[in-house]
Amino acid sequence: MIPASLTSIRTLDQATILQFLDLGQSIKSNPSAYQGALKGKTILQFFVENSTRTRMSFESATRKLGGTSIAFVSGTSSLSKGETLLDTIRTIQQNGIDAIVMRHSSSGSPELIAKTTKISVINAGDGSHEHPTQALLDAFTMAEKWGLHFKQTNPFAKKTILILGDTLHSRVARSNIHLLTRLGARVFVSGPSTLTIKNFELFPKVEWVAFPDKILGEVDAVMALRIQLERQAQGLIPSKEEYRHFWGLTSERAKKLRNGACVLHPGPMNRGVEVDPEVADSPQSLVLKQVENGVYVRMAVLSKLLGGLES
Amino acid sequence: MILIRNGHVLDPSQKRDEMADVLIENGTIKAIGKPGEFNSLSVKETFDAAKMLICPGFIDVHVHLREPGFEHKETVLTGSKAAIAGGFTSIAVMANTSPVNDQAIVTKYILEKGREADLARIFAIGAVTKGQKGEELAQIGMMAEAGIVAISDDGMPVMNSALMRRAMEYATMFNLPVISHAEDLNLSQGAPMTEGKVSSLLGYAGNPNASEEIMVSREIALARATGARVHIAHLSTREGVLLVKRAKEQGLKVTAEVTPHHLMMNELSFLNGEQACVHHQTKTDYKMAPPLRSEKDQEALIEALQSGVIDMIASDHAPHGCVDKEVEFELAANGILGLQTTVALMLGLVADRKLSLQRMVEALTVKPAELLGLKNLGTLKVGAMADIVVIDQNLPWQLHAEDLVSRSRNSPFLGRKFQGKVLKTMVGGVWK
Numbered sequence: 001m002i003p004a005s006l007t008s009i010r011t012l013d014q015a016t017i018l019q020f021l022d023l024g025q026s027i028k029s030n031p032s033a034y035q036g037a038l039k040g041k042t043i044l045q046f047f048v049e050n051s052t053r054t055r056m057s058f059e060s061a062t063r064k065l066g067g068t069s070i071a072f073v074s075g076t077s078s079l080s081k082g083e084t085l086l087d088t089i090r091t092i093q094q095n096g097i098d099a100i101v102m103r104h105s106s107s108g109s110p111e112l113i114a115k116t117t118k119i120s121v122i123n124a125g126d127g128s129h130e131h132p133t134q135a136l137l138d139a140f141t142m143a144e145k146w147g148l149h150f151k152q153t154n155p156f157a158k159k160t161i162l163i164l165g166d167t168l169h170s171r172v173a174r175s176n177i178h179l180l181t182r183l184g185a186r187v188f189v190s191g192p193s194t195l196t197i198k199n200f201e202l203f204p205k206v207e208w209v210a211f212p213d214k215i216l217g218e219v220d221a222v223m224a225l226r227i228q229l230e231r232q233a234q235g236l237i238p239s240k241e242e243y244r245h246f247w248g249l250t251s252e253r254a255k256k257l258r259n260g261a262c263v264l265h266p267g268p269m270n271r272g273v274e275v276d277p278e279v280a281d282s283p284q285s286l287v288l289k290q291v292e293n294g295v296y297v298r299m300a301v302l303s304k305l306l307g308g309l310e311s
Numbered sequence: 312m313i314l315i316r317n318g319h320v321l322d323p324s325q326k327r328d329e330m331a332d333v334l335i336e337n338g339t340i341k342a343i344g345k346p347g348e349f350n351s352l353s354v355k356e357t358f359d360a361a362k363m364l365i366c367p368g369f370i371d372v373h374v375h376l377r378e379p380g381f382e383h384k385e386t387v388l389t390g391s392k393a394a395i396a397g398g399f400t401s402i403a404v405m406a407n408t409s410p411v412n413d414q415a416i417v418t419k420y421i422l423e424k425g426r427e428a429d430l431a432r433i434f435a436i437g438a439v440t441k442g443q444k445g446e447e448l449a450q451i452g453m454m455a456e457a458g459i460v461a462i463s464d465d466g467m468p469v470m471n472s473a474l475m476r477r478a479m480e481y482a483t484m485f486n487l488p489v490i491s492h493a494e495d496l497n498l499s500q501g502a503p504m505t506e507g508k509v510s511s512l513l514g515y516a517g518n519p520n521a522s523e524e525i526m527v528s529r530e531i532a533l534a535r536a537t538g539a540r541v542h543i544a545h546l547s548t549r550e551g552v553l554l555v556k557r558a559k560e561q562g563l564k565v566t567a568e569v570t571p572h573h574l575m576m577n578e579l580s581f582l583n584g585e586q587a588c589v590h591h592q593t594k595t596d597y598k599m600a601p602p603l604r605s606e607k608d609q610e611a612l613i614e615a616l617q618s619g620v621i622d623m624i625a626s627d628h629a630p631h632g633c634v635d636k637e638v639e640f641e642l643a644a645n646g647i648l649g650l651q652t653t654v655a656l657m658l659g660l661v662a663d664r665k666l667s668l669q670r671m672v673e674a675l676t677v678k679p680a681e682l683l684g685l686k687n688l689g690t691l692k693v694g695a696m697a698d699i700v701v702i703d704q705n706l707p708w709q710l711h712a713e714d715l716v717s718r719s720r721n722s723p724f725l726g727r728k729f730q731g732k733v734l735k736t737m738v739g740g741v742w743k
Binding site (some may be wrong): 010084085086104106107108109112126127129130145169171174197198199200202241297 | 499506507508509510511512513515516517559582634637638639640641642
């Protein structure tokens, strides 16, 4: 069943995930057939944390479906202006909004809004919690590369994927762990112990290796995560040089990958830290495809949630 | 004279656990005798307590009443009402008001408000440092003259070990216990929940058990060095339990309390507890400091309470309004209500045979009275204050928001069904 809101991958079953992804493939193969799907609908891009790529992607998706996009952009929380988040949303709701695309620095905020208002909420990243559409577009992009479709269950059953880097603070990693395992993939996580999710007990099965080198030859895809440069000042890594030395996707490491294995990054990239420029620009890299497919996947999510379309 | 007849009198201070009649005169306990023993006396009032539990009025050593300064959350009056409704006849209030209770004039103000309310007995806990800033000692001695019963910076723990050492040395002159909210702030870094499987799953920063272990360890070391009486507030970890156990075995003057919420819930309650949380839809009523820990910690706390390693139960009653709670989880204020739910929650532990009724009552009467040096309270000995709570252990009830007499509504137990309720509370021979 398609939920009213998309706040996390964790709470979705495989069938729902497959529906989103399958519709995304249909839209990509024939975008013009969907151009009226959001006709008369207004989507608020509510970004209470800096973001350009995700917001642009959602705005583009909204317009391609014939919907109207309104932006509410603020670098700070509502509370700093003396208004609570709930009051801000209640106010916004009165402007005739059909859905809110929400980016917020506090984990769980989209769920809070989805529960306390009647409005449809799409989580565009909440704290270190989840970024569901990013995980959807990642899976979409890998499937496209591998020539897979989403008509049957467990499409990634024979695939092994490595998530490399700061999983502790990564909403992209959390959403992907849930999504990739739901689709049947084997998932490895690698990164410094100071930047790795502390406890996987409530997650689906993932395997952690401190250093990626010994498993690089076994994986079908590597997803390098962005390393925030302030992690050094926070005492979590000694330096970006040491990070690159052990966990960077360098050209040397990329050579250990199998033929046909692909490289992903949610962006923005720190070239020369978590990924070398030669790797980011190599034929293995799906980085720009991820951005392109993000629009189709978000079109699929918006049309499904707002009830306009069946695939 | 007032006669309470046919009740089950449970008073751990004199190891009394039997059917008995209690005779009250001039606000004190006049006599306790066999059922019917006082029937020939002419009394002003007789209360038939058949099938009811009669205990010394309960004492809560850890309460926040918010006055002065945060009267939108709670006042001494509304908090006193909550105390009476929950069976507490004496409560000690923490110093984190505005202004902070760091000097005698604030102490006197709070105590005066307590007398005006004329419900529960209000005792004040003074700050350790001025403004609870952890920089200079508060005027501990003059507050002691004004009547404080302990010192604590509670949620603003003194991070400077040298300063804490001086505070303990100084407090011994006034025989005041030092109450410590044991949290290494450098390690917990403001994390909104315990570090564990739920924080990992949901992407919240985690407050590790080690932040408590380190500070409990430090307080014990300082208790050893200074000879001070040290009381560990709201113990939440199994590691903390082990440290307190060892300190007691070594004969140090270390005591500890535990809250009902750490005994009844764990980190999973936040994940699964959506139904119980009917008032604040934000689930922030599962946010408190220290945070709810793992199931293993919860089990260790229950065992330690039963065995006596943890001396007493304290509610850490912490009222907050919607403004403080209906916000993002990370921004929400710490703490939940406790005064009206503590007894019912603890009776649940008793019904589950995890805690004996005798230990429960001891942990709510004698032990807190000893800590705060309260003479003639927490006991039904002849001559003691006639502070009495009457409980129906079998009465089923459900907690609704409108039942809360506190000014705030931040309880994760709203909607919960209980068995066992406080029926009446007497303070100084007067039903309140």
